[in-house]
Every structure is written in C-alpha cells, then in structure tokens.
Amino acid sequence: MMTGAAVSLSGCGENKSSSSNSGGGSDDGKKPSLAQNTADGSILQTFSWDFNTIRESMPDIAAAGFSAIQTSPVNACLEGEGGGMELYGDGKWYYHYQPTDFKIGNYQLGTRDEFKAMCDEAHNHGVKVIVDVIANHTTPDLASVSEDLVKAGGGSFDTLFHKNNAKDISDYGDRLLCTTAKMGGLPDINTERPSFQEYFFKFINDCIECGADGFRYDTAKHIGLSDDPKEDDGFKNDFWEKVKTDTKDYDKKFIYGEVLQGDNDRIEDYIKEIGRTTASVYGSKIRSALVNRVLDTSAVTEYWLGDAPLNMVTWVESHDNYINEGTWRELSNEQIMLGWAIIASRKDGTPLFFSRPYNCTDENEWGMNRIGAQGDDMYKDSRVSAVNFFRTAMIGEDETLVNPDNDSTALIIERGKKGAVIVNSDNELKSGFEINLPDGKYTDKVDNSTVYTVKDGKLTFDKPIGENTIVVLYDGYSTPKPMANVGVAEDTVFKTDKDSLNVTLTLENAESGTYSIDGSEGKEFKNGDKLEIKKPEKGDVVKVELSADNSDGIKTYERAEFTFADNYQIPKGEAVYFEKPKDWADDIYAYVYNTDDDYNRDWPGDQMKKESDGKYSYTFKTDWENPLIIFNDGDAADSEQYPGRNQKGLKVEAKKVYKAE
Numbered sequence: 001m002m003t004g005a006a007v008s009l010s011g012c013g014e015n016k017s018s019s020s021n022s023g024g025g026s027d028d029g030k031k032p033s034l035a036q037n038t039a040d041g042s043i044l045q046t047f048s049w050d051f052n053t054i055r056e057s058m059p060d061i062a063a064a065g066f067s068a069i070q071t072s073p074v075n076a077c078l079e080g081e082g083g084g085m086e087l088y089g090d091g092k093w094y095y096h097y098q099p100t101d102f103k104i105g106n107y108q109l110g111t112r113d114e115f116k117a118m119c120d121e122a123h124n125h126g127v128k129v130i131v132d133v134i135a136n137h138t139t140p141d142l143a144s145v146s147e148d149l150v151k152a153g154g155g156s157f158d159t160l161f162h163k164n165n166a167k168d169i170s171d172y173g174d175r176l177l178c179t180t181a182k183m184g185g186l187p188d189i190n191t192e193r194p195s196f197q198e199y200f201f202k203f204i205n206d207c208i209e210c211g212a213d214g215f216r217y218d219t220a221k222h223i224g225l226s227d228d229p230k231e232d233d234g235f236k237n238d239f240w241e242k243v244k245t246d247t248k249d250y251d252k253k254f255i256y257g258e259v260l261q262g263d264n265d266r267i268e269d270y271i272k273e274i275g276r277t278t279a280s281v282y283g284s285k286i287r288s289a290l291v292n293r294v295l296d297t298s299a300v301t302e303y304w305l306g307d308a309p310l311n312m313v314t315w316v317e318s319h320d321n322y323i324n325e326g327t328w329r330e331l332s333n334e335q336i337m338l339g340w341a342i343i344a345s346r347k348d349g350t351p352l353f354f355s356r357p358y359n360c361t362d363e364n365e366w367g368m369n370r371i372g373a374q375g376d377d378m379y380k381d382s383r384v385s386a387v388n389f390f391r392t393a394m395i396g397e398d399e400t401l402v403n404p405d406n407d408s409t410a411l412i413i414e415r416g417k418k419g420a421v422i423v424n425s426d427n428e429l430k431s432g433f434e435i436n437l438p439d440g441k442y443t444d445k446v447d448n449s450t451v452y453t454v455k456d457g458k459l460t461f462d463k464p465i466g467e468n469t470i471v472v473l474y475d476g477y478s479t480p481k482p483m484a485n486v487g488v489a490e491d492t493v494f495k496t497d498k499d500s501l502n503v504t505l506t507l508e509n510a511e512s513g514t515y516s517i518d519g520s521e522g523k524e525f526k527n528g529d530k531l532e533i534k535k536p537e538k539g540d541v542v543k544v545e546l547s548a549d550n551s552d553g554i555k556t557y558e559r560a561e562f563t564f565a566d567n568y569q570i571p572k573g574e575a576v577y578f579e580k581p582k583d584w585a586d587d588i589y590a591y592v593y594n595t596d597d598d599y600n601r602d603w604p605g606d607q608m609k610k611e612s613d614g615k616y617s618y619t620f621k622t623d624w625e626n627p628l629i630i631f632n633d634g635d636a637a638d639s640e641q642y643p644g645r646n647q648k649g650l651k652v653e654a655k656k657v658y659k660a661e
Contacts, residue, residue: 008262015573032389032477034067034126038214039276040395041067042344042388043130043352044379047319048072051110051118056545056557057374058121063483064556065388068254070216072108074115075203076101076146078139082648083107085371085541085624086563087357090595090648093319093371096132097218098139098186101146102203102211108371112210119211128213130254131331135200135239136187136223140646145587149250152199153190162190172227172263175644179224180231191223192235200395201246207247216313217243219258220277226268240273254350256313260320261304268308277348279303279312282618285472286342286533287327288314289336293426296408297401298557301344305347310348316340317354328365334468336425337383344387345413345421347399351391355379358560359492368494370541370561377558380483386472387421391520393474394419404433405496410465419474428464435459437473445472484510484548484556494560497567501533503560510556513548522547566651570627575652576615578631581660584640590618593649594626604635615657627652631660 022189035041044066046054054061063071078098084091084110091110096108104112115213138145142157153160164180165188172178182188190196204215205235224230224237232377244250256276261267270277281304303310316339331339344351360367369377378384390451397416404410420427437454444450452461452473465471476631489504507513508525514522515531525531525546530533533542546558580588591605608616608631618629626650632641643650643661650658 002139014569018190021446030477032065034062034065035392035395038128038130039350041065041350042351042390043068043070043313045070045319045352045354046072046089046098047355047375048108048357048371049355049374050108051114053372053374055114055118055555056547056559058118058125059378059468059555060483060557062125062127063480064385065392065508066127066248066379067388067392068213068354069122070130071132072096073099073106073132073134073218074104074109074207075099075106075134076103077106077108078141078144078646079107079468080645080646082646084570084595084597084626084648086369087366088369089366089369091371094298094321095139096355097134098141099134099149100139100144101149101330102200103146112206113490115207116210123211125162129211130216131207131212132215132216132218133207134218135202136189136191136219137183138189140185140187142187143645145249153196154193157187158198158411159193162188163233164188168571171581175224175264175266176229176231178264179222179228179237183219183222187630188222189232190233190235191239192233192237193232193257194235197239197242197246203241204246204369208253211640212253214254215247217255217257217274219263220270220274221259224409225266225273237499237526243274256311267306267585271305271308271311276311276313278318279314281318282312282349283315284322287321287331290339290425291315291330294423295342295403295411297403297411300411301401313352314343314346315352315354316348317647318352319354322354322356323365328360329362330389333378335425336378336590337381337470338425338468339385340384341423341472342411342413344391345472346401347394347397347415351378353384353398359494365532368561370494370563373559373561374557375486377487383446383470383472387470389477390415390421390445390472390474393477395438400436404429404435415474419472422465422469422471422473423624424465424467424469424471426467427464429469430464431460431462432458438477442473442475445474445477446470462545465621481550481554482509483554484513484550486510486513486546486556486558487550488544488546488560492560495563495565499535499564501562502560503531503533503544505529505531507548509550510548513546516545518543533562566626568626568651570620570624570652570654572620572623575617576629576652576654577611577657578616579657579659580616580617580631580633581640582614587634588616589632589634591630591632591649592618592620592624592627592652593630594624594628604632604639605630624652629658631658 042114046069064182073096080094080095081091087093122129139265167181169177169181195217257274259277260269261281357367394415402412410424412430414420439454442452476609487506505525512524516522542562545561588608589604608618630649
C-alpha cells in the first residue's frame with residue numbers, strides 16, 4: 001500500500017493499510033502525545049465495533065493519535081432480525097438506537113464486563129471513552145421494552161411516554177411537537193418525569209463507574225430546553241439541568257448533544273444548557289467545499305453557530321450523513337482526509353472521525369457488512385495521524401486560515417508561528433508562497449522524508465505539491481516507528497454460497513504476523529500468504545483475527561468475518577403450506593422476502609389460500625432466490641406471527657407444511 005503526501009486514492013475502501021500511521025519530523029525532539037483533555041484532541045467514532053474489537057485495537061488507535069473513542073450505544077437494545085449481525089440485511093445497525101432498557105450490555109456490542117475491560121485498556125493507552133446514549137425514545141416494539149423501564153416511567157406506556165407520543169412530528173419548527181411527539185416512529189420518552197430521570201442517570205453513572213469519560217446525547221434536539229413549551233403533566237423541562245446535577249463528576253466529563261441544525265433548532269441555547277453540541281451545518285459546508293474543490297477561506301472558516309461559544313464537535317461525516325445522505329458516494333477517501341486535515345488542525349471544536357464500514361467501496365456501502373468488527377483502516381492512515389498529533393502539539397496556539405497565492409483550491413491552516421498544515425485539493429501548488437513559520441528546514445510529518453525550507457517568510461520545495469495532498473509542518477517532535485499493518489487483500493469476498501474461500505493475507509512493516517480462526521491457536525503468516533477458510537460445521541460465520549507487532553513492540557489488530565450463506569431458488573408456481581394455530585384469526589398471510597431486501601410488498605404480505613380447516617397455501621408468483629417467509633394473521637397491533645416479532649423468517653422449502661412451534 002502506498003503512503004505519503006501525494007498518495008492518489010479514490011473510493012470508500014481503497015486505503016486498507018497505509019504503511020505509516022504516526023506523524024514524523026526530526027528525531028531530536030520529544031514524542032508526540034495524546035491530549036489530556038478530550039476537547040483538545042481527536043475522537044474516533046468506532047461505529048458498530050464491539051467492545052472486544054475496540055479493546056484489541058487500542059494500541060492502533062492511540063498510535064494514530066486519537067485521544068478518545070466514541071462507542072455505539074451500549075444499552076440493552078432490540079434484538080432485531082433474530083439477532084442477525086449484518087450492518088444491513090440480516091441484522092441492522094440501527095437497532096443500536098432502539099433501547100429496550102437502560103442497562104449496560106447488548107447482543108451487538110458485548111457485556112458490561114467487556115465494556116469495563118475496554119475502558120480499562122483505553123485508559124492504559126491514555127485514550128478516553130465517550131459513550132453514545134439515547135435518552136428520549138425506545139424501540140417501537142413495545143413488547144420488548146423491559147418491565148423495569150416501564151416501572152421507572154410511571155408504571156405504564158402512557159406514563160413512560162409523552163402525551164403527544166400518539167402523534168408524529170409533522171413540523172420540526174414546532175418546539176412542543178419536536179420535543180414530545182414521535183420521531184421516525186420511535187416512541188418519545190417523557191424525559192421530564194423524575195422517576196425516569198433517576199433510572200436513566202443510574203445507567204449513566206454505571207457507565208462512569210465502568211470507565212466512561214463522556215457522553216454523546218443522540219437526538220438531543222428532541223429533548224426540551226428549560227424554557228421550551230411543555231405538556232401539562234406537572235413536570236419541568238429540567239432534563240439538561242439534571243445532566244449537570246446528576247452525572248457523577250460532571251465537570252470532568254466531555255458531554256455533547258446531537259443537535260442537527262434547521263427548523264428552529266435553538267443551537268445557541270442548546271450549547272448553553274448542554275455545554276457542547278454538534279456543528280452539522282459546518283460539516284455540510286466542508287463536504288461541499290471538498291466536492292467542489294473550493295477551499296476558499298470564506299467557505300470553510302465560519303462555523304455557522306450564530307453568537308454561541310465555539311463549544312462544538314465537528315466532523316467531515318458522521319454515521320447519519322454517511323448512511324442517510326449518500327456521502328459514501330460523494331466523497332472519496334482522499335477527500336475525507338483533506339476535510340479531516342482542515343477540521344482537526346483548526347483551533348476550535350473537537351473533531352470526530354467516522355470509521356466507515358470495513359472494506360466498503362464506491363459500489364458497496366456496507367463493505368464486509370458485519371456488526372462488531374472494526375471499520376475501514378483509513379483512521380490510521382499517515383495523513384490522519386499526522387494531523388492528529390499536529391493538533392495536540394498546537395494546543396493553545398491561535399489560528400490563521402490562508403489561501404496560498406490566493407489559490408482557492410488550496411488552504412493553509414497556520415497555528416501561530418509554531419506549525420502549519422497545507423491542504424491542496426486540485427491544481428499543483430508551486431514553490432515560493434508565503435507562510436508564517438520561522439526560517440529553517442521542516443520535514444513533512446506525513447511522509448517523514450520530504451524537506452521544506454522557510455526563508456524570509458516564504459516556503460520553498462523541490463517538487464510542486466500535487467492535488468489531493470496534505471503536508472504537515474512543525475518541529476520539535478520525534479518520529480514514531482511505523483505501525484505494522486495486517487489485513488486481507490482488497491478484492492476479498494466476505495460472503496459466499498460455496499464450501500470454502502481462499503483469502504490472501506497482507507502484512508506491512510513486520511516480518512511476520514499471527515492469524516487465528518474462530519479462537520484457535522495462533523499461526524504465523526507472511527505478506528501474501530493464502531488462507532483457506534472452510535464452511536463451519538455449526539453456524540454460518542467464520543472469524544479470522546490478525547495481529548502483528550512493529551519494531552517497537554506495538555500491536556496491530558484486525559478482524560475479518562466470512563459468511564457462508566445458503567443459496568437456493570424457489571421457482572414461480574411452487575407452493576408452501578401452513579397449519580395455523582386455533583387462536584389465530586382466519587385470514588392468514590405470507591410475507592416473503594430475502595436478506596438482500598427484495599421484499600414482495602408491505603406487511604403483512606400476500607393473503608394465503610384456505611385449503612381446509614386450519615390449512616392454508618401460498619403459491620409463488622415469481623422466481624425467488626434465497627427467500628424467507630413469515631406467516632401472520634394481519635397487521636393489527638395484537639396480530640400473531642410465526643416466527644415471532646423481530647425474528648428472522650424461515651427458509652422456504654417447496655411443498656413443506658409449516659407449523660407454528
């Protein structure tokens with residue numbers, strides 16, 4: 001894999017293993033360090049990584065210069081798709097965000113003990129832990145909501161939720177609806193009820209007891225501010241006040257709210273009451289600048305927070321806009337890194353780096369498509385880590401943003417007279433432009449080799465700075481040894497209907513690494529070795545864990561998962577049969593789908609033909625590949641179905657008579 005300031009990449013997942021992931025420079029200075037305060041450093045969003053994967057990856061995360069990680073929600077959540085573990089398809093990432101209880105541990109990320117072990121390992125490496133939390137809604141599958149949570153909410157769903165929960169938000173500018181009605185069909189918790197608050201902050205403080213250093217409050221805009229309109233229930237809009245008074249050691253925690261701007265968002269007031277929020281408009285401005293290759297200071301300087309203090313979390317992209325807005329197609333890896341260089345090298349804000357799904361590409365949003373495994377290796381690219389360490393080295397320095405020689409396709413972020421980051425998005429940048437650094441020679445911290453000279457306030461260099469290039473210049477810090485990189489070839493297939501797969505293992509910056517299959521004893525491998533992975537006797541997923549040490553003994557970890565799926569066809573005209581239980585209604589439906597989201601139509605599906613008392617048939621109207629089927633007696637709230645709610649459908653076997661168990 002190529003590294004350096006002029007690496008040319010495109011697409012989501014093409015930078016699988018950069019060969020250097022720490023900033024560099026002269027070797028006569030001190031080692032680059034992580035920020036002691038979360039606000040001063042960079043945060044890695046470990047989207048859908050489980051606790052054990054984060055723990056194993058901690059040496060890499062710290063070596064990449066991230067001072068904090070942000071987990072996905074750790075609370076109990078809906079076990080959808082029968083516990084499927086694909087990000088999308090047979091399992092869904094968004095079940096993270098459908099709480100069933102406020103207690104640590106869920107089937108997607110791991111147990112409370114594993115969470116605590118992860119926090120302990122993070123702290124051993126100087127890395128803080130931020131937990132993504134949901135306070136204002138539950139899963140819409142009310143049968144899965146715990147009795148303890150209902151009791152804490154007053155004893156019934158009517159008291160757990162707001163009175164306006166019967167409504168959907170029809171006008172986001174209406175503050176009462178925005179803070180009390182359903183958002184996206186998710187029931188809205190009455191966060192002002194004291195008994196719920198007591199229950200919720202017990203969960204928050206248990207997270208802190210396990211080692212959490214801060215929290216991101218999901219959908220914070222949907223929890224009322226102190227002077228927002230309120231339902232007539234005798235309670236006050238005091239949830240954000242309770243965050244401050246009931247969170248243990250609140251003053252020492254990094255807490256921010258997700259407040260997506262637009263439609264009476266009251267962003268300034270949220271910053272005042274929470275302390276920090278997201279800066280979503282700024283993220284959209286950065287993405288637009290990258291797509292259009294216009295980095296004019298007028299386009300990228302303003303944070304769009306009005307007169308509010310600049311207490312914010314910034315991003316190029318988050319999981320929401322990656323998934324919902326299609327930026328995985330709009331922004332290449334190199335554009336993500338250019339944007340990161342801008343936001344992370346600036347003085348204000350705390351930047352959040354979203355770890356895209358492992359092995360994603362322009363054609364494949366979900367990549368390997370597994371919950372639990374780590375994301376794409378882009379977070380430890382040499383350009384990302386060089387900027388991370390630049391950020392901590394520049395703490396306390398003022399900033400100046402400049403377009404060199406008035407070229408709006410390039411940007412310099414100067415931090416006092418101590419350092420500068422050059423971001424060039426398009427045309428070649430030629431030697432001789434002005435820069436605010438002391439005279440002397442500087443080695444680029446990205447490639448650790450190219451030398452730049454400052455004389456009389458001008459920067460000179462031998463070759464033009466090419467498009468899509470980041471240069472990081474400052475002095476006084478030594479060069480860490482390159483991290484080892486382990487992985488699988490970029491063309492690896494992760495899902496197959498065959499009995500085995502041949503996978504090419506990759507390795508850089510180490511003579512040998514170790515691989516383990518499903519927890520077996522580790523075996524040595526070298527770069528380019530082939531590994532045959534066979535279909536397991538039980539289950540359908542094989543886990544391969546890879547690791548290697550660099551010359552300083554720092555471990556790199558990576559986990560790949562391979563799914564062995566059934567492949568079968570049900571031709572048009574084939575039929576299946578179902579014997580309904582006596583307590584079911586008389587109209588029976590067949591809902592047919594497959595895990596590639598090829599659904600027949602909306603629930604409850606097609607009505608089945610009654611053959612005799614209690615026996616029904618369904619005839620396939622088209623050819624199907626790998627269909628699954630769910631039998632049900634309609635779409636009423638109290639309707640019956642087999643398999644049960646949130647369970648995976650049954651494999652279709654032609655002419656089979658199905659019976660509910």
